[in-house]
Amino acid sequence: AQSVSQHNHHVILSEAASLELGCNYSYGGTVNLFWYVQYPGQHLQLLLKYFSGDPLVKGIKGFEAEFIKSKFSFNLRKPSVQWSDTAEYFCAPQSNDYKLSFGAGTTVTVRA
Amino acid sequence: DVKVTQSSRYLVKRTGEKVFLECVQDMDHENMFWYRQDPGLGLRLIYFSYDVKMKEKGDIPEGYSVSREKKERFSLILESASTNQTSMYLCASSKQGLDTEAFFGQGTRLTVV
Numbered sequence: 674a675q676s677v678s679q680h681n682h683h684v685i686l687s688e689a690a691s692l693e694l695g696c697n698y699s700y701g702g703t704v705n706l707f708w709y710v711q712y713p714g715q716h717l718q719l720l721l722k723y724f725s726g727d728p729l730v731k732g733i734k735g736f737e738a739e740f741i742k743s744k745f746s747f748n749l750r751k752p753s754v755q756w757s758d759t760a761e762y763f764c765a766p767q768s769n770d771y772k773l774s775f776g777a778g779t780t781v782t783v784r785a
Numbered sequence: 786d787v788k789v790t791q792s793s794r795y796l797v798k799r800t801g802e803k804v805f806l807e808c809v810q811d812m813d814h815e816n817m818f819w820y821r822q823d824p825g826l827g828l829r830l831i832y833f834s835y836d837v838k839m840k841e842k843g844d845i846p847e848g849y850s851v852s853r854e855k856k857e858r859f860s861l862i863l864e865s866a867s868t869n870q871t872s873m874y875l876c877a878s879s880k881q882g883l884d885t886e887a888f889f890g891q892g893t894r895l896t897v898v
Contacts, residue, residue: 682825705884717828717875717889724884763827771816771835773879773887774844775828 679764679776686754687784694749694779696764706747707765708738709775717763723747734758756785788812789890791876797896804863806893808876814888815881817859819843819851821872822892828875834859835881866897 680695698704708720721732728740738749747764764776792807810817816835820828820843830843832851840851848870852860859878863870873894879887 679827707886709887716891717877717887719886722884722886770841772830772833772841772843773818773877774830775820777825777827 677764677766677774677776679762679779681779682777683780683782685782685784688756689753690783692749692751692754692758692781694762694764694781696747696749696776697745698747698764698766699745700766700768702769704769705767706738706740707767707773708732708736708747708749709763709765710760711763711778712760720749720762754781754783756783759783789876789878789888791874791890791893793893794891795894795896797898798863798866800867800897802863802866802897804866804895804897806861806863806874806876806895808859808861808878808890809857810859810878810888811857812878812880812888813856814878815856816879816885816887817853818877818879818887819849819859819861820875820877821845821870822875823872831861866895868897871895871897 676699678697706723709717710720711717723740731737761778763778767773789810818833819831834853850862876890877887879885
């Protein structure tokens with residue numbers, strides 16, 4: 674069965690600090706990978722996705738993620754966070770049967 | 786503007802009641818999903834559907850069923866509500882294809898008393 678592991682439950686940072694959120698998945702076949710973000714009081718929305726090609730993908734608001742197939746990882750990064758990046762972040766792999774699973778989420782709190 | 790609409794924002798039901806949660810999307814999407822979101826557990830997939838009348842079990846289908854009679858509507862049914870089904874329920878839809886974005890509804894916070 675497919676599973677997703679997000680290593681950090683809660684991360685607290687100061688503005689301008691760098692952010693890296695870990696995500697590992699277990700799935701033997703082809704998988705597409707997504708990061709979604711949920712800002713306080715808002716819907717979940719797409720941050721970025723990897724389907725094929727360049728393993729380093731860029732998303733909205735300066736976020737990027739790197740797919741490392743050998744490590745089954747898809748870590749999210751941002752070089753310099755802002756207060757407005759305070760949110761919950763979810764890693765979500767999708768298997769070939771369209772099943773879209775989510776990790777437990779990482780709450781990021783950015784202090785001004 | 787894309788839209789996934791869930792019929793209720795808040796719902797309070799009694800233990801043992803049959804509960805229907807409705808979700809409608811206006812984007813002609815093939816895929817639809819039901820999740821429950823609980824603190825510390827993230828989103829857990831209950832059921833999904835990739836076509837009308839098709840349904841697939843997710844990771845936690847026990848105690849739930851679904852219905853997809855029309856493309857735009859995906860219903861989640863709690864046959865006999867229990868207190869451990871108190872949660873936030875999220876519906877999502879996406880186009881056919883494996884690299885397409887899922888769009889989420891605003892959620893239904895269900896409390897079973």
